[in-house]
Amino acid sequence: MTTGQVRESGDPSSAVGDMRFGDHLCLVYVNDAERRAVLAAFLDAGLRTGDALVYLVDDEPPEAAAERLRDRFGAALGDGRLIVAPTAGTDLGTVIESALARGHPGVRVTAEASPSLRGWPGTERFTAFEDAVHRAVDSGGRAMALCQYDRRWFVGDHLCEIDARHGGRARADAVFDDGVLTIVPLFAPPGLRLSGAIDESTLPALVTALRGVDPRAAHICLDLSRLDFCDLGGLRALIRANETSSVIGRQVILRSIPGCMDMMMRAAGWDTVPGIVAEAAP
């Protein structure tokens, strides 16, 4: 198995936008919002570079899956850049070869996981399928694959088996990363993970990202465990994150507040602001 994925330290997943040919990753999604975000980034990147897109389904007719994709990828379905095919009876190696022969620089494969037909993780059928995907992607180095797994279906042993059959997990791309601050969307609970420093240079990006968090979400969670620095302006933006929504009584959960923020909140006298649930670092 390939283990050469570049990963954020302490994070067992890598951004979908960093995927390269030869990669065979899994998308273990917690809800549809996460699935849509990661999958759309995967497919959009392929459309930008002219790659062929192959979408494998096995718990519904390909036509039904195509219908769901038509909203966003109608044009690609129409001109054959996006092919929806059943897992059963599709030889991935052949599909990839023919796409390359049509002149595409590469092929992006994504497969919907359905335990009922393809077998639960740990079974022979499951292993055979993933090994086939792996071989197809590994040979030639002009294809990559992203297998979708609904986190809610699987228990710990299943996840271990899924992880063992993939080069790693894919997560949503950062919505911002300038080397000073990295902002990654979170899906359950909805929110953002902020890594690095919030200061006058990165504050505008933070404000934009906060506006981009689902305005209908009852509460939002901001994971600050990797935040090294936050100035007063950043603190104000985080505290006021609940003002951008029309949700009455929305709470902003500040998870793992770093020492520097705690210090600044007390210095500014903001340690008793309503609507903020400040969780101390574990």
Added chain:
Amino acid sequence: MNAPQGGAGGSALTGGPETGRDALVHRALLYGSRWELLLSAVAYLRAGRHAGETVVAIVRPPLSVELRERCGPETAIEFIDAAKWFGGPARALAALHDRARDDWWPKGSLRLLAEPVWDGRTPLETREWLRHECLLNVVFAGTPTTIMCAYDAAALPRHVLDGAARTHPELAGPDGTTASERFTDPARFYAECDAAPLPAPPETARRTVFAAGGLPSLRTVLTAEATRHGLPGDRALQFVLAVNEVATGIVRDGGGRGALRVWAADGELICDVTDPGRVLTVRYPGHLPPERQDGDVALWAVRRLCHIVEIRSGAWGTQVRMRVKLG
């Protein structure tokens, strides 16, 4: 947010404008002997209890022990150790304001006995603690607060006693309480504290300049200097937060670019940040609580993060000198 909740109610309690007096009472007790101090302090605290006020004494342990004995254990007086409370002037001012707003004013009127600490103070610290006395008149104006500050008339140096007379509207002594004839308008007293220009930084000070986008590397320099001079981690973070905030003000609202000098002297890490492009016009910068309309939350926080912050401003620009203790 507006003025603290207790404000308006307190004015009504202690007499409106028709009495010709603000709701705040700020009095210096100039005592000649220990006996006189105890007599006045006990009478003052008891009067507060009888009036149903919240009574707080920020005094040093010898006095707190004696006061507890004389006032009796049943009297609910909150004692706070003055040696710990009066650590830094801006922090003490902010802490007093926050405690009063959160804990004391909601219950009604506050009666405070304070025993300011003057021994072991540098000339700069003495000046800043007198400024603290001056600022009590501004920050607590219009609040239901009575403050009596105890001054040892027999032992304290003349300039401290002079300062007490100039920063307290009332003086209490053996002959009762009188208006202080030498009480000075707080704005004038405050300006006098800032009259002299700041001494030039040493030639050996680390110098750097900054502008928009340059604060990450500025923080790297500051952290390195804090480490080099042995500032412990938590206080290094406070120092970096404070300097970064002042630099942010220059980048965002000031001249856009500034210069920074950092050096260590006499047990302090000192950082000068200068903004050639802005004249500071706000009154009492960073000394007014942020919930006031004229309050500046950034400078308020900066003052709280440092031991002492000195600010000079003129046609040439603005200079902010931040000091943190190394030891």
